[in-house]
Amino acid sequence: MSKGNASQPCNGHRPAFTLVELLVVIAIIGILVGLLLPAVQAAREAARRMSCSNNIKQLGLASHNFESTFKKLPPGFTQDRIPAPSGAFQGHSVFYYLLPYIEQGNLYNRMDASVPLNNRATTATAALSDAGIPSLLCPSDQLPPSAIPFPSTGTATQFYGGTSYKANGGSRPIFATSSTNDGVFMCTGTASRRAASAPPGVEVRFRDITDGMSNTFLFGERSHVDRNFDTFTTANWNSGSTLAGWSRWYPAAGDNGLGNIMFGAFAPINYRIPWPHGGPGAPSSQSAWFTFQDMRLSTLGSMHVGGVNVSMCDGSVRFVTDSMPQAVFSQYCRRADGEVINDSQ
Secondary structure, X not given: OOOOOOOOOOXXXXXXXXXXXXXXXXXXXXXXXXXXXXXXXXXXXXXHHHHHHHHHHXXXXXXXXXXXXXXXXXXXXXXXEOOOOOOOEEXXXXXXXXXXXOXXXXXXXXXXXXXXXXXXXXXXXXXXXXXXXXXXXXOOOOXXXXXXXXXXOOOOOEEEOXXXXXXXXXXXXXXXXXXXXXXXXXXXXXXXXXXXXXXXOOOOOHHHOOOXXXXXXXXXXXXXXXXXXXXXXXXXXXXXXXXXHOOEOOXXXXXXXXXXXXXXXXXXXXXXXXXXXXXXXXXOOHHHHHHHHHHHHHXXXXXXXXXXXXXXXXXXXEEEEOXXXXXXXHHHHOOOOOOOOOOOX
16 A cells, blocks of 8 residues: 655645745845945946947057057048138038057048038938947947938938037137137138137147156047927027937038037036026026037036046047046146146046
């Protein structure tokens, strides 16, 4: 006669979890997820910040290779006018000149070196000014890898690739007639303009950076998230372009190229517009708004917590905190002011 297992329930069923036990397990899982999620997000942001740091490092190395070849750095922006009757502005950007040094030689060879206007993309598939270049995009910045339509409002007539990075234009690089030309990159060309008190734009040599290569910014990053800024676009006060649209690595035409590719110390790091259009304290006229537009377009900024990545003229990369005083920020932007920087950032 077979013997049964004395420990097996007589009905043949295993005991089920009670409702209380299930709720306890679910609560424990919820707590673990709550503890792990911030760590996962922090790890992802750390990876994005490292990728951004590498991108800006490559721009620094590209600039050194360019300077080694031509014994001077490229212009920040070239500005000329096409012949009458149009008389429109046109120009190349610093990123155009660096294309062969950031593994974009094929794109550089396809572009018209003599007539920048011919490089404008009127469709999103022209593979010229609309080209998306991954190394010019910070993973934390909210710019699309595809072509950005211009203008952002209304019917797009041109398309441009975006950049999260800008070149050091000194204490104030924009608007063109306010450019101080005391940075590393500046506007040159037959139609280039500057502040009345500023020297003409030149192509800088490393030996011209007398404040020291390790004490002068070369490139920095900028974020393209500012909802208040975009409310002024809706009011048609920003040349029809949202902040994301002010990110063209190759603004071939128009008079606003510097606003896309140059940064300076005209505003604190990570400055954002403090009010929406029509809100309390906001400027009531477009002419009064222009100063704030220039401040927002020229500042450094990022979506990283606490500061921004910058490359120095010596090729190194630093993370500069938001708390850097604007006066110190300005010293790092000027190439030859002769001032001693006292900064622990």
